[in-house]
Amino acid sequence: MSTNQELKSDALMEQMKQHLASDAGKQLTKKINLVYQINIAPKNIGFNEVVYTVDLKKGEVTKGPYEGGKPDATFSFKDDDFVKVALGKMNPQIAFMRGAMKIKGSLSAAQKFTPDIFPKPSKM
Amino acid sequence: MDMRDLVTGGAACAVPGSSSSSNPLAALANTLIGSSSKIQENKEIPTSITPSSERQIYAESNDHLGALDQPFVDPNGPQHSDFLRGFHGSGGGGGQTELDAAWNDIHPPPQLDHIYDTHPHPQQPILDGPPQRMLSSLLHSFVDSSRGGVPFRATPLPVLGLSEGDKQCIRDRSSIMARHIFADKSEDFINAQVNALLCSLDIDGDARAKGPLPGRFRELDDYWNESQGTLKPGFHAADGWVAEFNQQRMVPGANGWASEFEQQHGANGWASEFEQSQLTSVDQMRGSNISSLAAMEQTRMLANTLAQNDDPKFQNSKFLQFVSKMSRGELIIDDNQVKQTALPAAGDWASEYQNQYNRSPAWADEFLSHGPDQWVNEFTTEREQHGPVDDQWVNEFSKLHVHDWADEFGRQVGEGALGENSTDNWANAYDEFLNEQVAARQRSDTSRGVYVFSDMNPYVGHPNPLKEGQELFRKGLLSEAVLALEAEVLKNPDNAEGWRLLGIAHAENDDDQQAIAAMLRAQEADSTNLEVLLALGVSHTNELEQAAALKYLYGWLRHHPKYGTLAPPELSDSLYYADVARLFNEAAQMSPDDADVHIVLGVLYNLTREYDKAIESFQTALKLKPHDYSLWNKLGATQANSVHSADAIFAYQQALDLKPNYVRAWANMGISYANQGMYEDSIRYYVRALAMNPKADNAWQYLRISLSCASRDDMLEACDSRNLDVLQKEFPL
Numbered sequence: 001m002s003t004n005q006e007l008k009s010d011a012l013m014e015q016m017k018q019h020l021a022s023d024a025g026k027q028l029t030k031k032i033n034l035v036y037q038i039n040i041a042p043k044n045i046g047f048n049e050v051v052y053t054v055d056l057k058k059g060e061v062t063k064g065p066y067e068g069g070k071p072d073a074t075f076s077f078k079d080d081d082f083v084k085v086a087l088g089k090m091n092p093q094i095a096f097m098r099g100a101m102k103i104k105g106s107l108s109a110a111q112k113f114t115p116d117i118f119p120k121p122s123k124m
Numbered sequence: 125m126d127m128r129d130l131v132t133g134g135a136a137c138a139v140p141g142s143s144s145s146s147n148p149l150a151a152l153a154n155t156l157i158g159s160s161s162k163i164q165e166n167k168e169i170p171t172s173i174t175p176s177s178e179r180q181i182y183a184e185s186n187d188h189l190g191a192l193d194q195p196f197v198d199p200n201g202p203q204h205s206d207f208l209r210g211f212h213g214s215g216g217g218g219g220q221t222e223l224d225a226a227w228n229d230i231h232p233p234p235q236l237d238h239i240y241d242t243h244p245h246p247q248q249p250i251l252d253g254p255p256q257r258m259l260s261s262l263l264h265s266f267v268d269s270s271r272g273g274v275p276f277r278a279t280p281l282p283v284l285g286l287s288e289g290d291k292q293c294i295r296d297r298s299s300i301m302a303r304h305i306f307a308d309k310s311e312d313f314i315n316a317q318v319n320a321l322l323c324s325l326d327i328d329g330d331a332r333a334k335g336p337l338p339g340r341f342r343e344l345d346d347y348w349n350e351s352q353g354t355l356k357p358g359f360h361a362a363d364g365w366v367a368e369f370n371q372q373r374m375v376p377g378a379n380g381w382a383s384e385f386e387q388q389h390g391a392n393g394w395a396s397e398f399e400q401s402q403l404t405s406v407d408q409m410r411g412s413n414i415s416s417l418a419a420m421e422q423t424r425m426l427a428n429t430l431a432q433n434d435d436p437k438f439q440n441s442k443f444l445q446f447v448s449k450m451s452r453g454e455l456i457i458d459d460n461q462v463k464q465t466a467l468p469a470a471g472d473w474a475s476e477y478q479n480q481y482n483r484s485p486a487w488a489d490e491f492l493s494h495g496p497d498q499w500v501n502e503f504t505t506e507r508e509q510h511g512p513v514d515d516q517w518v519n520e521f522s523k524l525h526v527h528d529w530a531d532e533f534g535r536q537v538g539e540g541a542l543g544e545n546s547t548d549n550w551a552n553a554y555d556e557f558l559n560e561q562v563a564a565r566q567r568s569d570t571s572r573g574v575y576v577f578s579d580m581n582p583y584v585g586h587p588n589p590l591k592e593g594q595e596l597f598r599k600g601l602l603s604e605a606v607l608a609l610e611a612e613v614l615k616n617p618d619n620a621e622g623w624r625l626l627g628i629a630h631a632e633n634d635d636d637q638q639a640i641a642a643m644l645r646a647q648e649a650d651s652t653n654l655e656v657l658l659a660l661g662v663s664h665t666n667e668l669e670q671a672a673a674l675k676y677l678y679g680w681l682r683h684h685p686k687y688g689t690l691a692p693p694e695l696s697d698s699l700y701y702a703d704v705a706r707l708f709n710e711a712a713q714m715s716p717d718d719a720d721v722h723i724v725l726g727v728l729y730n731l732t733r734e735y736d737k738a739i740e741s742f743q744t745a746l747k748l749k750p751h752d753y754s755l756w757n758k759l760g761a762t763q764a765n766s767v768h769s770a771d772a773i774f775a776y777q778q779a780l781d782l783k784p785n786y787v788r789a790w791a792n793m794g795i796s797y798a799n800q801g802m803y804e805d806s807i808r809y810y811v812r813a814l815a816m817n818p819k820a821d822n823a824w825q826y827l828r829i830s831l832s833c834a835s836r837d838d839m840l841e842a843c844d845s846r847n848l849d850v851l852q853k854e855f856p857l
Contacts, residue, residue, distance in 0.1 A: 008668035014733050018767040024801035083668065088825040116829045119799040122761035122772065122792045123636065123666040123822075124727065 583611035600785035620650035735766030
């Protein structure tokens with residue numbers, strides 16, 4: 001496989017997937033209980049997006065649009081911006097304000113989308 | 125129908141004749157009783173609004189809805205007095221006495237005190253002071269007027285000394301802004317509003333201000349039409365929102381909203397964060413004491429340029445993006461702070477816009493409660509921020525060169541910001557400015573791989589800084605070692621060993637950006653150094669930069685005296701992970717006792733998140749090199765990333781036993797605890813790491829998250845101000 005097409009976000013999503021299987025992840029699922037769809041574009045929002053469904057009802061991360069109906073909220077990011085938000089480098093509100101994060105769906109659901117839901121990668 | 129009026133009718137409470145202003149108790153009664161009837165009224169409102177019905181609706185909203193939203197508005201707050209200033213000033217000729225009378229009239233309304241009594245607000249100064257302050261107050265009351273649905277009226281002001289350019293700028297911007305904030309109202313109403321504003325400022329409303337934008341900005345017209353058209357579905361959304369709003373309101377009671385807001389964001393949390401970042405960027409932009417007036421000058425020049433230019437490239441679609449960005453920028457004044465709005469999706473843009481809009485008053489109140497100066501800062505910041513974008517945009521599309529301030533800005537942000545995709549670069553840089561509270565300048569440079577030296581370095585002039593640096597590094601005094609090594613590479617910029625050790629020190633200090641920057645210099649000096657190549661591979665892996673990481677790891681193999689023959693040079697042009705992994709496996713078979721091969725292999729498996737294989741490789745390497753603390757940390761990090769946090773903590777502990785000042789391992793400990801939901805514990809480790817290296821930005825960010833998750837919002841301020849004394853006292857390890 002070519003690593004050139006890998007998104008940074010892929011690593012975070014993979015970690016999220018495993019995280020949701022852990023105890024902490026299960027608590028998170030219980031606490032949030034919403035389904036987010038996250039569209040991540042390599043460079044420009046809306047182009048060549050990779051779609052992830054972060055299902056915090058069932059505790060799953062899957063590639064592709066949500067199939068169980070309508071997600072509670074859908075976010076669109078650039079790869080780098082998603083990483084920044086997930087790692088707490090950029091406040092989601094500021095991201096939204098700057099247009100780095102687009103939101104569709106319920107705003108009250110979107111509000112629960114905070115950096116703490118994502119596990120943080122450790123560094124070698 | 126008008127969402128703004130529903131949410132923000134608070135501003136309407138100042139309207140003479142409305143029940144809310146003259147009688148606070150009646151307002152309270154309205155709040156309690158009137159709200160139930162409100163939904164019905166709103167349902168009757170047709171979705172397509174004719175100007176005649178509009179008037180009636182506003183009247184209603186003043187009577188019933190204005191009162192409803194009283195709790196949103198702190199009558200002591202500056203926002204209110206701003207409004208008063210605008211309104212009463214306009215009504216009676218702008219005398220201060222009249223304003224005072226009006227102020228006394230409504231101040232202090234008793235029923236609201238309990239909500240805000242934790243934050244006593246300074247009273248807004250009267251409409252005087254420096255021209256800038258006055259201008260900002262006026263503009264603010266203009267924005268406020270959208271909330272009450274009350275026409276904004278002209279206010280005579282003292283002479284502000286606005287230049288023609290300033291005027292033109294204000295004229296252009298206010299007409300743009302008005303079309304956003306009064307998007308639901310008729311064109312006539314908007315024009316009246318704008319003209320009132322311009323009249324106050326003694327600006328002639330020209331064609332731009334009076335009507336739709338002129339023909340040469342046709343795309344801009346389309347943009348407005350589109351944005352206003354797509355808003356129409358929002359009216360349905362509005363009803364849903366109203367319903368939800370009422371539920372929210374009725375259930376938790378009047379101060380439910382306020383307390384929820386505080387819970388979520390901490391007292392003043394968001395506002396202070398925003399302020400801080402805004403102020404940081406002001407400082408940043410101002411670098412060399414550009415006054416805010418100079419910033420206004422910049423915007424003025426842009427406005428002139430735009431107005432005079434007929435270049436067809438304006439029609440480029442990026443123009444739309446630009447306008448959209450700009451208008452979004454305008455809305456910053458008035459938006460953000462996600463609040464209790466649940467809208468059925470009514471078309472992306474519409475709902476996003478509506479959302480931004482609905483939240484605006486909450487945000488504005490919060491923002492304004494921080495004192496009158498903030499708005500001024502905000503206003504000037506806005507202008508400064510737009511200046512550079514505008515400039516770059518102009519340069520890019522019209523090839524017009526507005527030298528002075530482009531140069532000024534270029535000097536401050538660095539060369540890269542003025543590159544090809546200048547708008548994007550600028551936006552990126554801006555994000556970074558916003559998010560850097562201390563080292564803003566550094567970050568924007570390091571992200572481009574430029575090493576940033578410390579300002580004050582006691583080791584400059586040291587006879588042998590390299591030796592000193594090595595000694596300090598051995599003792600585990602990483603931050604000191606960094607300084608000594610910086611002195612070394614300042615003295616001998618081609619010393620690969622100096623740069624390499626500097627890079628390692630940064631990596632151990634949990635600063636990969638600087639580590640990469642230093643290692644790149646080391647590689648320049650010595651392109652085949654294996655340790656450098658490995659370190660670059662590791663750091664890029666940490667930063668999730670896969671392609672770069674793969675390049676360096678392959679470089680390691682290619683330059684290795686023993687395994688170099690395995691690596692065909694032509695492969696480096698198109699690296700595929702599978703090929704590289706295969707070659708490393710061959711190398712590992714060639715010499716199974718070479719710990720380094722296993723280490724690189726472990727890093728490589730991390731790249732593709734084959735963590736089990738990575739753990740195996742590191743464990744093999746550890747059997748050969750059991751005292752390599754960085755290897756224990758690599759093992760721990762891999763285990764943590766594959767959600768074996770308990771194992772990871774054991775590995776980190778091994779690393780710390782071998783090297784007690786290993787900041788990265790301390791920070792990783794914190795991450796592992798946080799990922800297990802043990803936030804209290806994670807805080808202690810983050811604080812420990814930061815005590816050793818206060819420049820570890822990641823740890824600060826993670827600490828902040830852990831503090832909020834552990835409900836220690838009381839310590840957020842200490843975190844934001846990077847007050848380690850307080851944090852260490854509170855969270856000893």
